[in-house]
Amino acid sequence: MQLKTLIVDDEYSAIEGLMIRLESFPQIDVIGHANSVDDAVSIINKTQPNLIFLDIEMPEKSGFELVKYFIGNYCPAVIFVTAFHQHAVQAFEVKAVDYLLKPVKLQRLGEAIERASERLSSVVNKQQLLEMRESYLNAQQPKLTNSTKIETLVEANNLIIQDGRNPIQLVPYNDILCIDAAGDYMCVHTQQETFVMRARMKSLEKDTLPADFVRIHKSAIVNLKHVKRLEPLRNSEYNAILKNDKSMKVSRTYSKELKSRLLNNSGYLLSQSLN
Known part of the structure; x- marks a missing residue:
């Protein structure tokens, strides 16, 4: 479906960069851009876009102030585009389609647009979105100012990669x-890409990663959710085969723990390939 699209950002360079990227998607019809929430409201009243790329931290009013304007029958899909990771939980609580970190990668942009198309094509989803967004804004508005709790929730679900030179990645x-x-x-x-971060393996394992991550070698950790099977080698070693068919060696030091965790987490079906 053709998506009438509005871009809202207080930095024109960000608008310009996003517009260039959007040229790669024929289903996107950019009908305007705004540098503030008030300007966006004026354009929305005239054009009724069904997709909005929305910055969060802007002078006077934040992007979340604009979301309040959507309560009622008008309910566009919203994709937040920001340089700050700490608003991610907030964004999904107001039922945003996606949350993109600047500078936006073309692949992630395509994924977000596809999600927006799917949501807008479903009348049922649109009605559910209206109800959920209105319920959230009416009943849980105080949460929008609780930045400490929001950051905690973000960290609980995402590995935060930052090196001081590049934008923060979730x-x-x-x-x-x-x-x-x-x-x-x-x-x-x-599955899609590899991120590089400066950290120590021991620190990641002990202080950062959730319980589903298990050490398999002095220099490797796997996510149990993505282990498909173990293939036995000599001397109580294994090859861990991931769901993308990548093979990783499991040293004997860690093999017993990994096997036990897989059996406990995955049950009978997985146990057939581990016996």
């Missing part, structure tokens, strides 16, 4: 297949 723990060491850096692998 990598959902559920998407991470494995992590391996490369000198003083960690390579964080998902």
Whole structure:
């Protein structure tokens, strides 16, 4: 479906960069852009866009103030675009389609647009979205100012990668297949890409990663959710085969713990391939 699209951001360079990227998607029809919430409201009254790319931290009013304007029959899909990770939980509580960190990668932009198309094409989803968004804004508005709690929730669900030079990146723990060491850096692998962060393996394992992550080697950790099977080798070692068919060696030091955790977490079906 053709998406009438509005871009709201107080920085024109950000608007310009996003418009260039959106040229790659023929279903996107950019009908305007605004530098503030008030300007956006004026454009919305005239054009009724069905998709809005929305910055959060803007002078005078934040992007969340604009979301309040959507209560009622008008309910566009919203994709937040921001340089700050700490608003992610907030964004999804108001039922945003997606949350993109600047600078926006073309692949992530495409995924967000596809989600927006799916949501807008469903009348049922649209009605549910209206009800959920209105319920949240009416009943839970105080949560919008509780930044400490929001940041805690973000950290509970995402690995936060920041090195001081590049924008902060949020990598959902559920998407991470494995992590391996490369000198003083960690390579964080998902199905789509690899992220590099400066960290120590021991610190990640002990202080950061949730319980589903298990050490399999002195320089490697896997996410149990993405282990498909174990293939036995000599001397009580194994190859862990991930769901993307990547093979990782499990040293004998860690093999017993990994096998036990997989059996306990995955039950009978997995146990057939471990016996």
